[in-house]
Amino acid sequence: MKRLVVILFLLSQLYAQNCSLQIKGRVVDEHDGTSLELASVVLVDQQLAVYTAADGSFELKNICPGSYHLAFSHLSCETKHMYLQLTSDTSIVFMLEHHDELLESVTVLRHKETLNKTAATSSLQGEVLAAKMGENLGTILRSISGVSAVETGAGVSKPMIHGLFGNRVEILQNGVALQSQQWGNEHAPEIDPFSLQKITVVKGAGALKYGTRAMGGAxxxxxxxMPKDPHVHGxxxxxxxxxxxxxxxxxxxxxxxxxxxxxxxxxxxxxxxxxxxxxxxxxxxxxxxxxxxxxxxxxxxxxxxxxxxxxxxxxxxxxxxxxxxxxxxxxxxxxxxxxxxxxxxxxxxxxxxxxxxxxxxxxxxxxxxxxxxxxxxxxxxxxxxxxxxxxxxxxxxxxxxxxxxxxxxxxxxxxxxxxxxxxxxxxxxxxxxxxxxxxxxxxxxxxxxxxxxxxxxxxxxxxxxxxxxxxxxxxxxxxxxxxxxxxxxxxxxxxxxxxxxxxxxxxxxxxxxxxxxxxxxxxxxxxxxxxxxxxxxxxxxxxxxxxxxxxxxxxxxxxxxxxxxxxxxxxxxxxxxxxxxxxxxxxxxxxxxxxxxxxxxxxxxxxxxxxxxxxxxxxxxxxxxxxxxxxxxxxxxxxxxxxxxxxxxxxxxxxxxxxxxxxxxxxxxxxxxxxxxxxxxxxxxxxxxxxxxxxxxxxxxxxxxxxxxxxxxxxxxxxxxxxxxxxxxxxxxxxxxxxxxxxxxxxxxxxxxxxxxxxx
Amino acid sequence: MKNTGFVNLSIKNLFAFALLIFILQGCNKDEPIIINDEELITTLRLEFTPSDSSQTRIIQFQDLDGDGGQAPIFSADTLNANTNYSLRLYVLNESESPADDITSEILEEGEDHQFFFLIDNALNLSVSYNDFDNNTNPIGLINYASTQGASSGQFSVVLRHQGDKFATGVSSGDITNAGGATDIEVSFDVVVQ
Missing domain, CATH: 2.40.170.20 (TonB-dependent receptor, beta-barrel domain)
Structure with missing residues (x-):
């Protein structure tokens, strides 16, 4: 009850404020920084949508102060969300990533610490990954060229890179090598793909950081x-x-x-x-x-x-x-x-x-x-x-x-x-x-x-x-x-x-x-x-x-x-x-x-x-x-x-x-x-x-x-x-x-x- | 500021906890032990008792140290020509003392076990079942055996576990449709004189 009163109070505060704030910005391609035309920008809470102009710019006008969820999307890009607390006029540069898996090899990896830029890498993420959910890791990875799977039926599937697997391929979860019995052909990696947002395969021996067992790839x-939005999402x-x-x-x-x-x-x-x-x-x-x-x-x-x-x-x-x-x-x-x-x-x-x-x-x-x-x-x-x-x-x-x-x-x-x-x-x-x-x-x-x-x-x-x-x-x-x-x-x-x-x-x-x-x-x-x-x-x-x-x-x-x-x-x-x-x-x-x-x-x-x-x-x-x-x-x-x-x-x-x-x-x-x-x-x-x-x-x-x-x-x-x-x-x-x-x-x-x- | 202090302290705690696990890992769960392999079968003995109660003939396979190690020992008495025998099979683990009698185990789980006898055409020996499990299918621990003229050739004994004992031909001793996992498969060179 107390909380409701607080919320009502805040709402009345909001309405009392002047609702003339602006959100301006540009939507660009994450890979090369080119402007994205006709990307949609939706202010979800207000059901307000605009499209970007030829230079990637957009403008949302007459918005009250408050907290908002923004959704950005573009043809063959995955929809991305952003949480924003608006107190004054704001400008944003938002990067969208083309998710087609064939284009993945040019993907710049998200984490700064990953440095393998000269090794051949491919990754699956977001919607491409979601489209394979319910399968096991080995089966999911087979969609990357050069990656195959050693199987014992549909249940047991071990990823293989360029003909190497088991003791010669390291699997890392958030930077930590999976420590399990990985030597037998019938030992599948203990991974729940549902929990993953992104899978990157580094082909070949370029991934030194992950140990000498990653000689065939990582x-x-x-x-x-982790979310920046304080609200519960799921x-x-x-x-x-x-x-x-x-x-x-x-x-x-x-x-x-x-x-x-x-x-x-x-x-x-x-x-x-x-x-x-x-x-x-x-x-x-x-x-x-x-x-x-x-x-x-x-x-x-x-x-x-x-x-x-x-x-x-x-x-x-x-x-x-x-x-x-x-x-x-x-x-x-x-x-x-x-x-x-x-x-x-x-x-x-x-x-x-x-x-x-x-x-x-x-x-x-x-x-x-x-x-x-x-x-x-x-x-x-x-x-x-x-x-x-x-x-x-x-x-x-x-x-x-x-x-x-x-x-x-x-x-x-x-x-x-x-x-x-x-x-x-x-x-x-x-x-x-x-x-x-x-x-x-x-x-x-x-x-x-x-x-x-x-x-x-x-x-x-x-x-x-x-x-x-x-x-x-x-x-x-x-x-x-x-x-x-x-x-x-x-x-x-x-x-x-x-x-x-x-x-x-x-x-x-x-x-x-x-x-x-x-x-x-x-x-x-x-x-x-x-x-x-x-x-x-x-x-x-x-x-x-x-x-x-x-x-x-x-x-x-x-x-x-x-x-x-x-x-x-x-x-x-x-x-x-x-x-x-x-x-x-x-x-x-x-x-x-x-x-x-x-x-x-x-x-x-x-x-x-x-x-x-x-x-x-x-x-x-x-x-x-x-x-x-x-x-x-x-x-x-x-x-x-x-x-x-x-x-x-x-x-x-x-x-x-x-x-x-x-x-x-x-x-x-x-x-x-x-x-x-x-x-x-x-x-x-x-x-x-x-x-x-x-x-x-x-x-x-x-x-x-x-x-x-x-x-x-x-x-x-x-x-x-x-x-x-x-x-x-x-x-x-x-x-x-x-x-x-x-x-x-x-x-x-x-x-x-x-x-x-x-x-x- | 206050928050930062709290978090830093909790990080220290977590790392201290981690260090503790590191030390605890020195426990002795990984101490190796001498394995007593209870799956081991060392010996298959075939006793041929003639119907005239003359001397019992024995054919035996014995591998006391199990897989690998010393090679197994095969021994086979000569069988008499034109003789009817009662043939009994004994399965033992003689690496233990007293020897573990696996024959009774096979008898108890008779529905899941069956012996098959594969005999070279050249060898004048025939074997037929003389025992039954609870489904009136044969097990093959007790059998009739009879020899004809003098001859020699291979005589193989196979024990199948969890095969399909109702499949076509299986109850009359045809292994073709039996399936299952092989617990025993031994071939003897047998002479009939």
Missing amino acids: ILLENDL KLHMAGFSNGLKMALSASLEGGIQKNPYFSWRVQGSYSKSGDNKAATYFLNNTAREEQALNVQLAYIRNQFNTQVQYSFYRSKLGILRGSHIGNLSDLEEAFQREEPFYTEDKIQFKIDKPFQEVYHNTLKINHLQNLTKGALNLVYAFQANARSEYDIRRSSNQASLALNLLSQEFQSYYSNSKANFKYEIGTQFQSKVNYNSPDLNVKPLIPNYRKQVLALYTIQELKLEKLLFEFGARYEYQNMLVRFYEDQNLINNRHLFNNLALNAGFSTKLKKDFTYRLNLSYVQRAPEINELYSNGLHHGAAAIERGNPNFDKESLWSFNQSFSYLKSDLFFIEISPYFQYFHNYIQLKPQDLLELSIRGAFPVFNYEASKALLWGFDFAMQTQVAKNLYWNLKSAIVRAKDLDAKENISFMPADYLENSLSYDFAFHKKLKELKLNLVGTYTWQQVRAPVFDFTEAPPGNFLLGAQLATKFNFKHLGMQVQLEGQNLLNKSYRNYLNRYRYYADDMGVNLVLRTTLIF
Whole structure:
């Protein structure tokens, strides 16, 4: 009651004041600063709308003092909001960003501290990202050329960049590396994409700041910036999938505290549940799954500093295709011969039976940024706890067959400074982790318990001369790993020390107005990980005996990345990024010419081996305007990988593909102006460069058709986006070389998706 | 100003808390232990008892240290030609003492288990089931075996877990449609004299 009186009092105050204030401003393109004509500027609270003039300017007149929400939008730009407290005449320069993902490679990254301007980067954000919601991270990233996914069915998907994944790609959430079991093909990253506002992929070894494990690339995940608006706003995402009858929900709320304008908060939670997926003609038994996630953020932001605390929780439970669980080599061979996998049922099931995986991940992060008289200092602390349990069909127990626990902590501090044309950052990172097997499973663990500490120092420098931008980086890492296990009743303590060095130099230049060239040269040393050193035993899911080699030395990479891009406004865009990656001591799991006999029959033996290797290829993307409002996109990526010692192809490399899409924008149609239609056809060739040894031949080429229809509505304080998507519309039976289920079953059949987003 | 002081203090607290966790991490949860692998099957023994009660013949697979390590030991007595046998199977974990009898476990979960016998055409040996689970499908722990003329060849024993025991041909010993995971698969060189 008291509050109502206060509000009424304030309102009467407002009306008493003179309502002749003005908001003047200009709307410009964030990339090149060009003025945007016909951008709409809406004063949401008053339902007052104006369009910008040819020079991007606009003017809103006769406004009373008070607090307002402004919405800016432009053709092929995402709508952006701004909160404003109006006390006097105000002028604003507002930047809008074109979000077409093909144009992403020219995107200047939002955060000042991210300096990788000479490396090839691509990002997905805002509406483009929202249009993929409900999918997992690996699937979302596949839309970027040069990024593929190593899958174990639809539930488990690991991102792969230029043919490298797992131990060679680092995933970072708000600057902190995700610490989880990332070495196995069936270990998916513990990330809830609903919580993300932006995903950036740095391809190649240019991202020194993120550690030597990022030698193949880094995936940078970011939440939205903390709100400046004290009012409560929120987002609600809902997605329904016909395949698996999956539904996914996410809700987020954010705001400030009226009493203290420096505080802001955000709470986001999501839940998804899917039944068995369906291939074109049959159900994939026991592929049901569920996920839960929570993300809480608090921030205290004043001029001189910015302190944020974030806690996030993630849990998933994933069924593993029942027909892919096999006992030995003869079972495997038998499974290959079948049209439909064993245990195929004629109806969908939501129950998750054995075999399945259950994963928990917790992250607590504290971040403090202090603006100093010169430059800024950043301090970060993060604690992560990860527990992964994998349940197989066990003869005499209901316990998991593998249960790994990882506790990790890290401190980061870095200082950045920028003068007129020179920027630099210098930083140090300390990381400590403990990884152990749950002791009471009564199964020989595949990897032993270990502790690891990493101390790193790095610097990144950037020099801007007229049309040239130079970048230089150096990193030193000291790693100490202590591995402990029993071998024939004897306790073994092995210590591994590694000193890793990474160097990086590059430049980018605008040769002509529309033509950009980038070059990045890197040298990176990576210490072998626990699975490469110590795997020993039967990898149940893979029906193979895997053995590491504790004598491995560091892996080193020389990489050479280039990128040519030509951008002529919205009319034409083309980018080609060729790369070469030469490895010394490239560590890979290789089949041995022997079978090991046990009472369960014969098992193939795979040893980790180190050899010289060359990976090269290119990413290609093109967009052109064919007719008014009709755009044609082409995307492709090619990877070639040779083991130079054995003189043969390296396994598990993505097959060549060509993606063709046509999109039509109804922007100039009176009633349907927010409607967009997109048709995508992708042809994937057979992977003819697979190594000689594989259990089965690589699957034949296939053509898949997809479509998206999207629109949005704006009500007074409510924005709504609706999207209908069709995947594998022709319901083709096909198999994907990078999906491990290809040995047993077809990939997913037709899938219709309806997504709705409400923003208020 | 007051606010700033409060926040700075809370940051200090948080970092102190962080440091505390760092120290606590030194706990001993990651101490390795000697694993007693309860999934382990070391021994498959086949006892052929002739109908005339003469000497029992034994065919055996034994791998006391499990997967890897020492190679398994195969042993096979010669079977007599033109003889009817009662064939019983024993499955053991002899890495423990006393040995763990897995045979009774298989019998208890009879609906989920079935042995299959794969015999070379050259080997004059035939085996048929003589036991049943609760669904009157065979398990294969107790069988009839009979030999004809002198011959030799491979005799394989397969134990399938959670297969489809109702599928076509499975109850008569045809493994083709059985599915399931293989718990045991061992081949013996057998001589009939």
